[in-house]
Amino acid sequence: MKKTNFRSERMRILVVGGKGTIGQVIVGKLEKKHEVIIAGRTSGDVQVDLTEVASIERMFKKVGHVDAIVNASGAAKFQTIEAMTPEDNLVAVQSKLLGQINLVLIGQHYLLHDGSITLTTGIMKDDPIPGGASAAMANGGVAAFVKSAAIDFTQGIRINCVSPNVLEESYDAYQESFKGFVPVPAERVAMAYVKSIEGKQTGQEYKVY
């Protein structure tokens, strides 16, 4: 048995949302070994608004080729189904769903051979919370897209997603929405991104529950 076949070389990695609660911990794990470029709406090394295709294109033109693309950002409106309007639902559609999928569709052309893409879903799709249907929709759409896109890629390109539980770090703010959920540390969630980036699996959804 070979000692390891995880990727061990230095990579160039784009982390969208790298200044967020999960993003910071992912970046902390990656930057010891890799070149990390942080993208954010207002913070980081390069600015991007994932709800706009043109903004994603501009970001990649600035950043150029990378070995890995990670997204740890995404918004959704929480609203009970009986009060939800088609407009309310568009927040998650534009951000968590299409923002991530367009990051794949555009970013794939900036990936080097054997590159990877790692997106973010969330526990609400599997374990619903009140008012969470729009976020769940985006999470479910991304997870199914990842599983399906994985079989199409050639040139060693891989794609996975990470589905975090509510985080210990943000549990104070969210506990009214996540009653009975056992929060997980961002540290543990970040490990799943590392597995996706430095490992060899594809088409997976890593559930950190």
Place this chain on the structure above:
Amino acid sequence: MKKTNFRSERMRILVVGGKGTIGQVIVGKLEKKHEVIIAGRTSGDVQVDLTEVASIERMFKKVGHVDAIVNASGAAKFQTIEAMTPEDNLVAVQSKLLGQINLVLIGQHYLLHDGSITLTTGIMKDDPIPGGASAAMANGGVAAFVKSAAIDFTQGIRINCVSPNVLEESYDAYQESFKGFVPVPAERVAMAYVKSIEGKQTGQEYKVY
């Protein structure tokens, strides 16, 4: 044990896509016992384009209150991931995903007490086919939305979806895309819609594989 607690009274049921391959079989099963209103883009009793919120609103204003809403329609563009553009993906977003979700968000206000909504997903989200990522995304989004929306509804409103395998009836046309899949008869798929409409379950995805 009571003999049955399935719904046994005559219901008023709206079937969008009721002239399609699955829709016709669903309607055939329902119309012996219930009042069925068929909606379609160009056929049926009332016209609707699910990709337009205003068209859905117009349909419900014409139809009025119903006991059950069923959708057996939805389009997606099949395209390998490496050639897929954000525009390609919008076909499934507007039709299979938002078309169905907006049918829920608008249609819920036209549902009588103990009414139900039954949507349609598809096997590609669980068992990917080449070029199927956009359709899978829509299916996965709808399935997660259904599971989550179900816990929010009050007044006995239920919501489920049916995930059909490729149909025996359309296997000749689609067999190049579904190699190795064992097609199922539309008759068997239609039974799952009846279970959703006349039964009591909610938040389910009936997989007819």
